[in-house]
Amino acid sequence: MESTTQKFMQYVSKMQNYNEAIATLAWDLRTGAPRKGMEQRSEVIGTLSEEVFRMSTSKEMEEFLSILATSETPLDPIVQGTIKECKKEFERSKKIPAPLYKEYVITTSKAETIWEEAKEKSDFAMFQPYLEKIVSLTTEFIQHWGYKGSKYNTLLDMYEPGITVEQLDPIFVKLRQSTVPLVASIAESNHQPDISFLTKEFPPHDQREFSLLILKEMGYDFAAGRLDESVHPFATGLNPRDVRITTKYNPDDFRTAIFGTIHEGGHALYEQNIDPKYIGTPLCDGSSMGIHESQSRFWENIVGRSKPFWKKYFTNLTQFFPNQLNGVSLETFYRGINRVEPSLIRIEADELTYNLHIMIRYEIEKGLFDGGLNVADLPQIWNEKMKEYLGVVPTNDADGVLQDVHWAGGSFGYFPSYSLGNIYAAQFTHRLRSVMPEYDQYIQQGNLQPIKNWLTEQIYQYGKSQEPLEILRRVTGEEINPSYLIHYLENKYKDIYGL
Amino acid sequence: MESTTQKFMQYVSKMQNYNEAIATLAWDLRTGAPRKGMEQRSEVIGTLSEEVFRMSTSKEMEEFLSILATSETPLDPIVQGTIKECKKEFERSKKIPAPLYKEYVITTSKAETIWEEAKEKSDFAMFQPYLEKIVSLTTEFIQHWGYKGSKYNTLLDMYEPGITVEQLDPIFVKLRQSTVPLVASIAESNHQPDISFLTKEFPPHDQREFSLLILKEMGYDFAAGRLDESVHPFATGLNPRDVRITTKYNPDDFRTAIFGTIHEGGHALYEQNIDPKYIGTPLCDGSSMGIHESQSRFWENIVGRSKPFWKKYFTNLTQFFPNQLNGVSLETFYRGINRVEPSLIRIEADELTYNLHIMIRYEIEKGLFDGGLNVADLPQIWNEKMKEYLGVVPTNDADGVLQDVHWAGGSFGYFPSYSLGNIYAAQFTHRLRSVMPEYDQYIQQGNLQPIKNWLTEQIYQYGKSQEPLEILRRVTGEEINPSYLIHYLENKYKDIYGL
Numbered sequence: 001m002e003s004t005t006q007k008f009m010q011y012v013s014k015m016q017n018y019n020e021a022i023a024t025l026a027w028d029l030r031t032g033a034p035r036k037g038m039e040q041r042s043e044v045i046g047t048l049s050e051e052v053f054r055m056s057t058s059k060e061m062e063e064f065l066s067i068l069a070t071s072e073t074p075l076d077p078i079v080q081g082t083i084k085e086c087k088k089e090f091e092r093s094k095k096i097p098a099p100l101y102k103e104y105v106i107t108t109s110k111a112e113t114i115w116e117e118a119k120e121k122s123d124f125a126m127f128q129p130y131l132e133k134i135v136s137l138t139t140e141f142i143q144h145w146g147y148k149g150s151k152y153n154t155l156l157d158m159y160e161p162g163i164t165v166e167q168l169d170p171i172f173v174k175l176r177q178s179t180v181p182l183v184a185s186i187a188e189s190n191h192q193p194d195i196s197f198l199t200k201e202f203p204p205h206d207q208r209e210f211s212l213l214i215l216k217e218m219g220y221d222f223a224a225g226r227l228d229e230s231v232h233p234f235a236t237g238l239n240p241r242d243v244r245i246t247t248k249y250n251p252d253d254f255r256t257a258i259f260g261t262i263h264e265g266g267h268a269l270y271e272q273n274i275d276p277k278y279i280g281t282p283l284c285d286g287s288s289m290g291i292h293e294s295q296s297r298f299w300e301n302i303v304g305r306s307k308p309f310w311k312k313y314f315t316n317l318t319q320f321f322p323n324q325l326n327g328v329s330l331e332t333f334y335r336g337i338n339r340v341e342p343s344l345i346r347i348e349a350d351e352l353t354y355n356l357h358i359m360i361r362y363e364i365e366k367g368l369f370d371g372g373l374n375v376a377d378l379p380q381i382w383n384e385k386m387k388e389y390l391g392v393v394p395t396n397d398a399d400g401v402l403q404d405v406h407w408a409g410g411s412f413g414y415f416p417s418y419s420l421g422n423i424y425a426a427q428f429t430h431r432l433r434s435v436m437p438e439y440d441q442y443i444q445q446g447n448l449q450p451i452k453n454w455l456t457e458q459i460y461q462y463g464k465s466q467e468p469l470e471i472l473r474r475v476t477g478e479e480i481n482p483s484y485l486i487h488y489l490e491n492k493y494k495d496i497y498g499l
Numbered sequence: 500m501e502s503t504t505q506k507f508m509q510y511v512s513k514m515q516n517y518n519e520a521i522a523t524l525a526w527d528l529r530t531g532a533p534r535k536g537m538e539q540r541s542e543v544i545g546t547l548s549e550e551v552f553r554m555s556t557s558k559e560m561e562e563f564l565s566i567l568a569t570s571e572t573p574l575d576p577i578v579q580g581t582i583k584e585c586k587k588e589f590e591r592s593k594k595i596p597a598p599l600y601k602e603y604v605i606t607t608s609k610a611e612t613i614w615e616e617a618k619e620k621s622d623f624a625m626f627q628p629y630l631e632k633i634v635s636l637t638t639e640f641i642q643h644w645g646y647k648g649s650k651y652n653t654l655l656d657m658y659e660p661g662i663t664v665e666q667l668d669p670i671f672v673k674l675r676q677s678t679v680p681l682v683a684s685i686a687e688s689n690h691q692p693d694i695s696f697l698t699k700e701f702p703p704h705d706q707r708e709f710s711l712l713i714l715k716e717m718g719y720d721f722a723a724g725r726l727d728e729s730v731h732p733f734a735t736g737l738n739p740r741d742v743r744i745t746t747k748y749n750p751d752d753f754r755t756a757i758f759g760t761i762h763e764g765g766h767a768l769y770e771q772n773i774d775p776k777y778i779g780t781p782l783c784d785g786s787s788m789g790i791h792e793s794q795s796r797f798w799e800n801i802v803g804r805s806k807p808f809w810k811k812y813f814t815n816l817t818q819f820f821p822n823q824l825n826g827v828s829l830e831t832f833y834r835g836i837n838r839v840e841p842s843l844i845r846i847e848a849d850e851l852t853y854n855l856h857i858m859i860r861y862e863i864e865k866g867l868f869d870g871g872l873n874v875a876d877l878p879q880i881w882n883e884k885m886k887e888y889l890g891v892v893p894t895n896d897a898d899g900v901l902q903d904v905h906w907a908g909g910s911f912g913y914f915p916s917y918s919l920g921n922i923y924a925a926q927f928t929h930r931l932r933s934v935m936p937e938y939d940q941y942i943q944q945g946n947l948q949p950i951k952n953w954l955t956e957q958i959y960q961y962g963k964s965q966e967p968l969e970i971l972r973r974v975t976g977e978e979i980n981p982s983y984l985i986h987y988l989e990n991k992y993k994d995i996y997g998l
Contacts, residue, residue: 017546020539021520028523036723037741040519040778047516051550224535242536279539 005071005079008064011055012082013280018052020238027236027244029112031228042109049105050098056086057093065090078281081465085282095144104137108410115408116231122398124379127408132375134410135368142369151369155413159289160420161467165366168416171482172359175419178486179355182493186340186352191498193335200324204249204257210320211247211261214313218265218299219452220245221272227261232405233347235264235296237271239279244268254321255337256348259300266299267292269452273460288468289414291459293421294428301351301422302429302488303451307334308444335496342390344399352489353390355422360385361404361415369412424472426485428459431476504570504578507563510554511581512779517551519737526735526743528611530727541608548604549597555585556592564589577780580964584781594643603636607909614907615730621897623878626907631874633909634867641868650868654912658788659919660966664865667915670981671858674918677985678854681992685839685851690997692834699823703748703756709819710746710760713812717798718951719744719764720771726760731904732846734763734795736770738778743767753820754836755847758799765798766791768951772959787967788913790958792920793927800850800921801928801987802950806833807943834995841889843898851988852889854921859884860903860914868911923971925984927958930975 025045033041055061068075068083075083093101111130118127138155147154150165157163212227230246237243245264250256270286278284286292303309310317314333318325325333340350346357364381367373373381382401383393394400406414432454433439442450458475472480493499524544532540554560564586567574574582592600610629617626637654646653649664656662711726729745736742744763749755769785777783785791802808809816813832817824824832839849845856863880866872872880881900882892893899905913931953932938941949957974971979992998 014546017543020543021524021547024527024543025520025523028527032725034721034723034725034741034743036720037737040738040740044516044519044523047513048520221535222533224533226531226533238536239539241539242533244533 004064004067005075008068009079009082009281011060011064012086012282015052015055016280016282016284018048018055022048022052023236023238026109027238029109030230030232030234031246035113038113039110042106042113045109046102046106050102053093053098053101056089057098061086061090077465078277078283081283082281085464089282092145095146096141097144100137100140104134104141104410107133107137108408111408111410112405115402115405119231119398119402122396122402124397124402127402128375131378131407134407135375135412138410138412139369150366152366152413155365155369156416157413159411159413159417161288162469163290163416163420167480168362171423171480172355172362172419175355175423175482175486176359178490179352182490183340183342183353183356185499186493186497189497189499193339193496194332195336195339197325197328197333198255198336199252200321201251202254202321202324204251206320207249207254207257210254210317211257213316214258214262214304215245215265217313217446218262218269218448220265220268224272225268233260233264235267235271237268237274237285239284240272240274240276241279243271253348259304260347262304263296263300266296269299269455270295270460273452273456274463275461278463278465283464285464287459287462287464287466287471289417290420290424291468291471293417294424295421295455295459297418297421298425298429298455302425303443303448305338305351306443308440310334310337311444312446338492338496340493340497342392344386344392344394345403347403352493355419356389358415358419360389361406365412365415420480423480423482423485424468426488427472427476427478427481428455429488430484503563503566504574507567508578508581508780510559510563511585511781514551514554515779515781515783517547517554521547521551522735522737525608526737528608529729529731529733530745537612538609541605541612544608545601545605549601552592552597552600555588556597560585560589576964577776577782580782581780584963588781591644595640596643599636599639603633603640603909606632606636607907610907610909611904614901614904618730618897618901621895621901623896623901626901627874630877630906633906634874634911637909637911638868649865651865651912654864654868655915656912658910658912658916660787661968662789662915662919666979667861670922670979671854671861671918674854674922674981674985675858677989678851681989682839682841682852682855684998685992685996688996688998692838692995693831694835694838696824696827696832697754697835698751699820700750701753701820701823703750705819706748706753706756709753709816710756712815713757713761713803714744714764716812716945717761717764717768717947719767723771724767732759732763734766734770736767736773736784738783739771739773739775740778742770752847758803759846761803762795762799765795768798768954769794769959772951772955773962774960777962777964782963784963786958786961786963786965786970788916789919789923790967790970792916793923794920794954794958796917796920797924797928797954801924802942802947804837804850805939805942807939809833809836810943811945837991837995839992839996841891843885843891843893844902846902851992854918855888857914857918859888860905864911864914919979922979922981922984923967925987926971926975926977926980927954928987929983 022045025041025048029038029041065083065087068079107130111127111134114130115127118124139151142151142154145154153164156165156168208227215227216222224241225243225245228244228246229248231248233245233247235243235245245261245268247257247261247264270292274284310330310333314330338350340352342353343349346354349357360382363385364373364378367381368375379397379401386400387393432451436442436450436454439451442448459471462471466474469479472478521544524540524547528537528540564582567582606629610626610633613629614626617623638650641650641653644653652663655664655667707726714726715721723740724742724744727743727745728747730747732744732746734742734744744760744767746756746760746763769791773783809829809832813829837849839851841852842848845853848856859881862884863872863877866880867874878896878900885899886892931950935941935949935953938950941947958970961970965973968978971977
């Protein structure tokens with residue numbers, strides 16, 4: 001048994017090595033790989049992914065899982081967790097024929113490249129056949145996997161185990177019922193923030209320097225990471241000792257880069273602080289997308305858009321942009337960066353209307369898999385929903401249906417995690433504030449390490465060895481509860497808008 | 500048979516996909532991968548390399564080679580060439596036990612990282628155990644492979660098929676017998692170039708911009724490549740549509756970056772212009788290291804340090820560095836960049852003394868494998884040979900024995916290719932001048948495309964489908980002949996030094 005366990009863990013570690021290679025190749029594709037090489041690169045990623053898929057569904061894996069299931073000696077918890085993840089993967093993967101999976105990997109890899117060009121040209125028709133193919137392949141996958149209730153539940157479960165449309169619908173309703181009237185009151189408030197200082201010229205070089213400064217303050221370890229540029233910012237944890245993030249420098253608006261960086265930095269803190277004992281196993285990852293997003297959203301919004309944070313860092317920012325911020329007070333700045341306005345781009349949306357962007361994507365995804373919605377109709381549906389929820393309509397698809405990379409990568413079911421992340425983050429913060437009365441004071445002093453340490457101790461270190469609800473219950477003593485987020489948002493924005 | 504051929508070519512294409520992944524991971528390690536992740540990355544590269552090694556020596560490969568050897572229908576030339584390369588690799592690889600090979604890959608990957616740090620600290624002792632291990636593993640390899648005459652011949656053959664110590668010794672003697680007295684006359688000339696303008700302050704950003712300009716002029720395709728920075732400049736052809744180069748910006752001397760860039764750009768032109776029909780086969784590569792170096796050295800020295808080249812581009816350079824080059828005439832510039840002076844660093848050596856640097860490495864390598872030379876004695880031997888051939892001695896190992904990455908990567912037998920490259924390049928140029936009388940005129944007009952096109956037609960397009968001597972004979976009608984290089988160097992430097 002000892003020797004089987006060792007062989008199993010070596011086998012799994014080999015798969016993890018392949019995964020690191022794939023993640024590095026994907027990072028490279030998105031941070032400056034030459035255009036002409038992209039098609040061949042997709043083949044390379046396809047070959048490696050096929051091998052990981054083969055290993056995860058092999059006779060060898062089947063035998064390992066079967067032998068280890070009958071183990072009489074107690075197994076190490078890491079081995080147990082690894083078996084659990086491999087078994088889940090095995091059962092999911094063995095239902096998909098290998099050529100179908102390869103086709104999916106190659107299609108999504110190419111689609112990401114095409115999406116980038118289509119977005120640049122604002123040409124949905126260019127991207128449409130790829131998206132149709134991805135939806136059709138995903139639908140085939142769901143048929144192979146099976147589903148309970150909605151087909152979409154099977155996709156949701158991949159990102160947030162156990163979450164269903166049936167659970168999510170009332171949570172989103174409750175959140176919408178609070179958000180929509182609040183947004184309406186805000187629109188009517190006669191205490192609107194000054195935002196003229198947001199849209200001056202901010203040289204990308206200085207934005208980068210300030211982003212680096214904030215990452216350092218957060219405790220991001222640059223010896224175990226790097227900051228690059230990409231069209232859509234992302235974080236990728238190759239392993240806890242190499243966690244890379246990207247951002248995007250908008251020369252007319254520093255918010256894109258700074259809050260994007262803090263967001264991805266939050267993901268990165270999570271990945272960098274997973275206990276290294278999990279390296280080489282599938283437990284060396286975040287617990288779920290929702291828990292992951294709770295960390296990026298916590299750092300971006302709850303910390304990064306708070307008054308105590310800017311009481312500390314506004315001075316630094318004015319050193320980088322003395323002319324642009326000349327005469328802007330801290331209060332004006334704080335209210336400006338928290339201005340609420342229904343807008344077109346999700347990643348640039350304010351904290352309050354953000355969840356409405358998610359609901360649009362959530363409903364489109366439900367429609368694609370359960371509601372008979374056609375891909376060809378997406379630009380129109382998108383625009384209709386934008387009008388309905390946010391009251392604004394994009395004039396081109398680049399600012400609309402083409403704005404996010406997720407669908408090009410086949411990540412259906414991912415978007416709801418962002419809002420779940422907001423909900424979890426508010427729950428964690430409530431708990432953190434009650435055990436750390438100095439919370440605001442620490443932030444105001446630029447002493448972010450006690451907060452990072454608490455999160456590491458409570459969440460980060462465990463990686464994927466605990467399930468999201470297990471973590472939520474252990475840390476907060478509660479189930480998923482949107483009330484904390486609603487309360488936080490109402491308090492914050494009523495204060496800002498004098499309501 | 501048809502189906503066996505197809506399966507064989509798919510099998511080989513899969514290996515090439517792994518090789519592209521490995522090359523990308525290695526590129527990443529050398530262009531900014533986070534320090535803490537390097538050890539884990541070495542494991543990943545080790546895993547993939549082990550898989551390529553396994554595939555190249557598998558029963559499946561053995562069967563393919565055996566079945567295809569008996570083919571009665573004539574095989575496509577690409578298939579034939581692929582069989583030839585796979586057979587060579589199979590016979591070489593199957594003699595090395597797989598764990599020994601994995602140890603070698605992991606050791607060299609780690610050694611490259613350690614070398615970088617050792618060089619920074621000028622601490623040979625830090626690097627020594629790694630180098631000892633690499634020499635010892637390589638010696639074991641030679642035992643497994645067998646050898647004729649010198650053990651070192653087996654290593655030379657890997658970079659330049661057919662070349663032996665017995666052939667190389669007289670070629671190097673002839674070259675040394677011409678170089679040493681010429682260097683001596685130059686030292687005594689009273690017509691020394693002014694070089695004061697070389698060591699002003701040249702902002703890296705401007706060096707980069709000028710490097711990009713020259714690469715564009717050479718016909719380097721940026722949609723199929725990119726320019727980055729690394730400690731030791733290199734070119735890596737992932738495939739003809741993704742050929743990346745790096746350079747190094749020395750703020751006190753623009754020559755490092757510019758001539759380094761042109762050098763790597765020469766390698767890159769070769770790789771970018773291999774016929775795409777070879778993609779996915781081992782023929783999608785340079786013919787040999789020597790032929791590869793003939794192209795980098797041709798572009799760097801024969802074109803890039805020629806008077807016609809600067810008649811065209813000196814104006815551009817002065818636009819980037821107007822103050823630094825204020826009052827410098829074209830003639831002064833040309834003579835300055837071609838100044839001959841025995842110096843410490845190979846990659847910064849002038850064209851004439853360069854071959855003496857190679858001879859030192861060549862003799863040390865012979866010593867390590869045939870002469871009982873100990874790694875521990877390398878710093879001393881290095882310094883003694885520097886004194887003997889070049890009359891200068893480094894004061895620290897960073898400027899001496901630690902200066903090159905090659906040994907850290909296990910590339911023994913590679914260095915002679917640089918001088919062979921110089922020799923081939925002079926032979927090719929002699930031929931090119933005779934078929935293209937407008938050669939100097941084209942360069943002077945900045946019309947480099949006819950030259951690139953001739954090289955593509957004569958050399959680049961064939962990739963590895965022809966052997967080095969086959970190419971040399973077809974293009975020049977001759978065997979290896981150092982006389983053209985000697986003649987070129989004597990003409991050029993007697994003119995510059997008024998001898």
